[in-house]
Amino acid sequence: MKSLLTGIALVALSAGTSLAADMPAPVLKAPPAVVINSWSGFYVGAAAGARATDHNLDITGIDELFLGGPVQHDFPLCTTNVTPCGTGASFHNTGFRVGPYAGYNVQLGKLWVAGIEADWAWADQTTIQGGFKYFLGGPGIPPDSTIAIKSGWDASLRGRLGILATPTLLLYGTGGAAWLQTSITSNCGPVSCFQPIVGPAVLTQSSVRTGWTAGGGIEAMFGSNWIARAEYRYSDYGSSSYTEVRPCTPTPGPACGTATSINVAYNVSYKTHTAMFGLAYKFGDAAVVARY
DSSP states (O other), X not given: OHHHHHHXXXXXXXXXXXXXXHSOOOOOOOOOEEEEOOOOEEEEEEEEEEEEEEEEEEEEEEEEEETTSOEEEOGGGGGGSSSOOOSEEEEEEEEEEEEEEEEEEEEETTTEEEEEEEEEEBXXXXXXXXXXXXXXXXXXXXXXXXXXXXXXXXEEEEEEEEEEEETTEEEEEEEEEEEEEEEEEEEOOTTTTTTXXXXXXXXXXXXXXXXXXXXXXXXXEETTTEEEEEEEEEEEEEEEEEEEEEEBSSSSBTTTBTEXXXXXXXXXXXXXXXXXXXXXXXXXXXXXXXXX
């Protein structure tokens, strides 16, 4: 009986081994590819928001020039006037800003995105401050002159570097060169400038300021081609010195005597704060980046 059972077991084992040898080997399948949106590529967009100007002006000299070279420095006496005249002012204003932007990104692995971007935006902000007096004729002469600073378009060329919080959410910083269109208009009042003896009443000086800008923001990608953003930037365009010359005519004459002109010198610093929202279209499709 024992021999019989042993023989049956050997036959079953042999049959099982033969059956396993005849079965095909299992095929190992690769894990599915994980497809995420690539941030690499060229993009164009438009942004809208607000720009706050933070300009400051300081008058450094009000001088009356005469034939033969003498100069009368009236500016130190300005604050002793019955109505003190302003020697400086801050020009703060907030206005609407809108414009296009374009750039190119390169995604570095799963976390980092680097790129370069340029933008241009239209804005129109004018701030007027009064209380200035350009000609010191004696106590009681009202400070009826005004100064206006206008900020127009601005532009920048910047680098960008960001980190991906998720495959579709980018936190980034940005910085580079910036430009701002500005103009300064002074209006010498009819009393304090003794018009039309001293003139012209209105003088305007325009320039394009060059400076730097820095800030940061957050971007979210929708699908594989649309990128929405929110961004803040601070810009500093340095400072400039200006001198306005208003001739006194006729010189010599009964009204001017030997006075030839009134010269006003001042310094202006230019800064802005910008907050904006934008939407861009990225050219290119999603990419297979990894298998897990």
